[in-house]
Amino acid sequence: MKKTYYKKIIILFLEIIATIIIVFRISYVTKNAHHPQVNIVSQGDGAVYKGVEYIITDAVMWEYNDFYDEYKELDEYYIDDYADECMMLVVEMELTVKDDGSGTFDYYMPIQYYYQDNGVDPFMFADMNPALIDGGFCSGEHIFVPYEIYKVNATEKQWNEIEDMKTTYKIVLGNYPERNELLITDIRRGVAE
Amino acid sequence: MKIELKNISKVIKKNNVLEDINYTFTGGCVYGLIGKNGCGKTMLMRLIAGLIYPTSGSVCINDKILGKDISFPDSIGILIENPEFLNDYTGFENLKLLAGLQKNVDEQEIKDTLTSVGLDYNDKRKFYKYSLGMRQRLGIAAAIMGKPEIILMDEPINAIDEDGVAIIRDLIRGLVDKNRIIIIACHDKEEMDYLADKKILMSSGKIVKEMIV
Amino acid sequence: MRQILKLEIYKALRTKTFFISIGIGIIISVLQTNWFYNNFFVENYRLLEEYMNLTNDDPHYFNVWFETGVLQGWLGCEYASVYNELFFLIMPLLAVLPYGGALYMEWNKGYSAQILIRCDRKKYFTAKMIAVFVSGGIAISIPLIFNFIVSACYLPMIGVDPLSMQAIVANRDMWAVLYFDYPALYVLAYTILDFVFGGLMACMALVVTHFFDNVFAVMIFPLLVNCLLYYGLDTVDSATRKYNMSFIVNPSQGGGGNEILAVMTTVFMSIFITILLYFMANRKRDVIKER
Numbered sequence: 001m002k003k004t005y006y007k008k009i010i011i012l013f014l015e016i017i018a019t020i021i022i023v024f025r026i027s028y029v030t031k032n033a034h035h036p037q038v039n040i041v042s043q044g045d046g047a048v049y050k051g052v053e054y055i056i057t058d059a060v061m062w063e064y065n066d067f068y069d070e071y072k073e074l075d076e077y078y079i080d081d082y083a084d085e086c087m088m089l090v091v092e093m094e095l096t097v098k099d100d101g102s103g104t105f106d107y108y109m110p111i112q113y114y115y116q117d118n119g120v121d122p123f124m125f126a127d128m129n130p131a132l133i134d135g136g137f138c139s140g141e142h143i144f145v146p147y148e149i150y151k152v153n154a155t156e157k158q159w160n161e162i163e164d165m166k167t168t169y170k171i172v173l174g175n176y177p178e179r180n181e182l183l184i185t186d187i188r189r190g191v192a193e
Numbered sequence: 194m195k196i197e198l199k200n201i202s203k204v205i206k207k208n209n210v211l212e213d214i215n216y217t218f219t220g221g222c223v224y225g226l227i228g229k230n231g232c233g234k235t236m237l238m239r240l241i242a243g244l245i246y247p248t249s250g251s252v253c254i255n256d257k258i259l260g261k262d263i264s265f266p267d268s269i270g271i272l273i274e275n276p277e278f279l280n281d282y283t284g285f286e287n288l289k290l291l292a293g294l295q296k297n298v299d300e301q302e303i304k305d306t307l308t309s310v311g312l313d314y315n316d317k318r319k320f321y322k323y324s325l326g327m328r329q330r331l332g333i334a335a336a337i338m339g340k341p342e343i344i345l346m347d348e349p350i351n352a353i354d355e356d357g358v359a360i361i362r363d364l365i366r367g368l369v370d371k372n373r374i375i376i377i378a379c380h381d382k383e384e385m386d387y388l389a390d391k392k393i394l395m396s397s398g399k400i401v402k403e404m405i406v
Numbered sequence: 407m408r409q410i411l412k413l414e415i416y417k418a419l420r421t422k423t424f425f426i427s428i429g430i431g432i433i434i435s436v437l438q439t440n441w442f443y444n445n446f447f448v449e450n451y452r453l454l455e456e457y458m459n460l461t462n463d464d465p466h467y468f469n470v471w472f473e474t475g476v477l478q479g480w481l482g483c484e485y486a487s488v489y490n491e492l493f494f495l496i497m498p499l500l501a502v503l504p505y506g507g508a509l510y511m512e513w514n515k516g517y518s519a520q521i522l523i524r525c526d527r528k529k530y531f532t533a534k535m536i537a538v539f540v541s542g543g544i545a546i547s548i549p550l551i552f553n554f555i556v557s558a559c560y561l562p563m564i565g566v567d568p569l570s571m572q573a574i575v576a577n578r579d580m581w582a583v584l585y586f587d588y589p590a591l592y593v594l595a596y597t598i599l600d601f602v603f604g605g606l607m608a609c610m611a612l613v614v615t616h617f618f619d620n621v622f623a624v625m626i627f628p629l630l631v632n633c634l635l636y637y638g639l640d641t642v643d644s645a646t647r648k649y650n651m652s653f654i655v656n657p658s659q660g661g662g663g664n665e666i667l668a669v670m671t672t673v674f675m676s677i678f679i680t681i682l683l684y685f686m687a688n689r690k691r692d693v694i695k696e697r
Binding site: 022023025026033034035080108110112116117152153154155158172174175 | 454457470471473539544555558559560562563564567568569570573576577578580583585586661
């Protein structure tokens with residue numbers, strides 16, 4: 001009887017030790033993970049990434065059809081079925097090459113909202129910013145970045161918030177070792193002329 | 194103590210295994226069921242134990258209808274066909290698990306019961322290592338554990354050696370009590386004559402004759 | 407009821423097959439961890455080292471590197487190797503092994519008779535079902551929890567970054583918040599769900615106990631049902647996927663994402679149907695040793 005009792009005590013003791021070791025190990029691994037340095041930038045403020053400063057100057061949310069009414073030159077990208085399934089967010093940014101002039105523009109500027117991310121359609125982006133392609137772009141000028149926001153990626157509640165423009169977006173530039181998050185909080189509704 | 198069988202019939206796959214049985218068992222007596230193989234002795238025992246349901250008729254135990262007022266007899270022990278227990282437990286552990294369902298059996302009684310049937314309660318062998326005779330003894334122990342008011346035994350001395358037979362014989366006779374009904378089925382005529390106070394002859398699912406020994 | 411329940415659970419958690427089932431699950435878990443560590447984790451850190459030696463001018467320097475989080479390495483969510491699919495394919499077998507065949511064995515060998523003369527029939531069947539459910543659920547949960555703990559010992563407890571495009575769960579899927587921000591809670595939630603479904607799968611064997619002549623057929627039945635649901639029903643009509651048990655159980659939500667309402671409906675309907683069929687199949691059943 002005594003032997004069984006001592007056996008149980010020893011087993012319990014070993015279980016406690018094992019638990020403590022595991023907990024410490026898990027804490028250590030999490031604490032020493034490669035966490036990026038996160039720079040959160042408010043709308044209107046600048047973030048420097050690869051030698052170029054990005055400032056969000058404007059953000060316009062368009063109904064799908066209104067967007068293509070406004071940007072008639074982009075007609076080839078229009079798809080009938082998307083009319084009620086997609087909104088277009090156009091972000092205007094000021095790009096400034098910093099002092100040494102050796103900055104690199106990176107068009108990989110994904111947008112994140114809730115747990116969803118979208119990239120930029122490179123062809124639509126090129127058509128909206130021809131100066132970037134033909135070499136006519138100068139530091140300090142503005143670019144227009146289009147993002148397609150799909151209903152299928154959002155829950156019903158989230159989509160209602162998107163339509164009501166209550167959603168906060170962020171454009172992410174780089175992820176490691178530095179992560180710049182440019183917040184888009186002030187969005188106006190686009191109306192086709 | 195009383196078991197009443199009223200107009201009992203049992204049909205299994207269109208076969209009348211029991212047909213229109215009317216009989217009353219009373220305490221203080223050992224009843225012996227005799228008859229050819231397949232005459233319905235085991236089925237009758239299963240019926241009394243509440244393990245099978247009659248196609249028609251009823252079983253009353255102390256004026257309570259089985260299957261209606263009670264789902265199984267309040268106090269019963271059975272040994273029907275080859276007794277089966279849990280293979281990965283010893284004899285003592287097996288009885289202890291069953292005793293856990295009965296409120297009136299403690300560990301000492303389990304040990305005494307095992308000793309009375311000629312088994313060692315300290316035996317560490319698992320049930321699957323038991324010989325046929327040991328299994329039979331364990332089955333008997335399970336049947337008499339807790340000194341139930343109804344004891345049903347089908348071929349109790351099956352696979353038991355000579356010495357064991359004597360032990361079992363005395364054990365059964367020692368359990369006779371006015372508040373206890375013991376029903377056994379046995380092919381050995383000599384044993385039946387020794388054990389039973391009343392013999393019931395069955396044939397083709399019917400009770401043919403009752404004989405007082 | 408307490409006594410018979412105690413007895414049944416005591417028996418269920420001590421069968422050899424219970425430990426075999428957990429052993430198989432643990433082996434799959436270990437193999438998966440080993441695979442992921444060598445093929446993903448180590449490779450990711452090699453990439454980091456490579457990137458850290460590049461400069462802004464280098465066209466291969468994307469400034470994009472993601473730490474591998476614990477959920478990416480967890481058996482439930484790791485989708486690159488075969489182990490996730492293997493585990494959830496044989497999940498019904500792992501669940502039924504511990505105690506799913508117990509009713510069949512006890513009934514046909516005559517051990518049930520010993521119980522039924524000491525205990526009410528309904529209580530016996532109820533206790534049996536609970537024991538099968540619990541043992542089946544535990545057999546599924548333990549490998550998942552074990553794998554999570556082992557993964558957490560080398561992968562940080564961080565959620566998956568949506569930008570990494572390595573997230574198996576989408577924004578609109580069930581429990582996306584937990585997946586992306588609270589990985590431990592995601593694991594806990596899905597382990598509980600898999601415990602329930604594991605238990606239900608094990609109980610399927612109880613329902614068909616008296617319809618087969620062979621314990622092997624009884625034990626394999628839940629696996630066949632799972633295969634039928636996964637490969638059969640889904641091929642015929644993929645719209646049923648959100649109610650399809652074989653898809654719901656997988657934390658990777660590979661079937662287009664789960665919906666909480668559909669999952670709950672499936673859970674309650676499955677429990678209700680299983681209990682109903684089980685008690686209907688065993689109502690007034692004679693205890694006769696048939697073999």
